[in-house]
Amino acid sequence: MIEVNRLTKRYGRVTAVNDLSFTVRSGHVTGFLGPNGAGKSTTLRMILGLHAPTSGSATVAGRDCRGLRRALRQVGALLDAGDVHGGRTARDQLRFLARSNAIPAGRVEEVLREVGLSAAADRRIGGFSLGMRQRLGIAGALLGDPPVLIFDEPLNGLDPEGVLFVRNLFRRLAAEGRTVFVSSHLMTEMEHTADRLIVVGRGELLADETVAEFAARGSQQTVQVRTTDPAELVTALTAGGARVAQAPDGLLTVTGLDATAIARTALDHRLLIHELVPRTGSLEQAFMELTGSSVEYAAGARA
Structure with a gap:
């Protein structure tokens, strides 16, 4: 379990x-x-003991990470995939981490297989x-x-x-009873992966609830669609005035057209629909509505 209690971090005049304050419980994937600029990465670094808080506390399983010995046995983390020595091999990098944390060398080969890098x-x-x-x-986090596992934008660059x-x-790690805390900008993926969400804006807590509760905040209806040709359907729906978001697995989330209009458009273009599910609210829409006033760098904003 991760517990954050009245955590504050100031850099000069910037807070x-x-x-x-929030709690990340075991047995769940918490998004x-x-x-950008909401304080997520700073919060994760304070939880891991990499940054000292100005005030408040952050603990993992009741302990401050700054006092942990052989920390990788207590908490695994991925904050920046590029923060690694490029001259090392993958095996050597993991062997170094294992040796420094008294982890059996055989574990290196296990995690390489698990993540598909053997x-x-x-x-x-x-x-x-x-x-x-x-x-x-x-692999290093595992x-x-x-x-306890903490990941900052782990899906960037993945196919x-x-x-x-x-x-x-x-999902498997959470089912094993572990604490899984994942920072991400991919709303659709969080909708399919997370059980609970913690949402922050300008360094302050905006929401701490289940994914379903948060998505219900969205005021517009969306429709989730799967088809044999997502690209062609996106083009057709966009031409009809809809807004369409496509997930990496091909799932389309459509706003601006109801299920009947989407089915008719697919029929007109001879596209087979596998799934057509109306939803009263979307995670992305609820996020945009809740955090709109907290966006530090808004596209199209004028001074």
């Missing part, structure tokens, strides 16, 4: 996190959402794609088999197969 284990990390670096970072792998991994 990055302001009197923030951590907020616009064949690339002896390649230098500098030649890895972003998606491969993300997988390596996840290395100590910890009860659809990688996204599905991570989604299933997080």
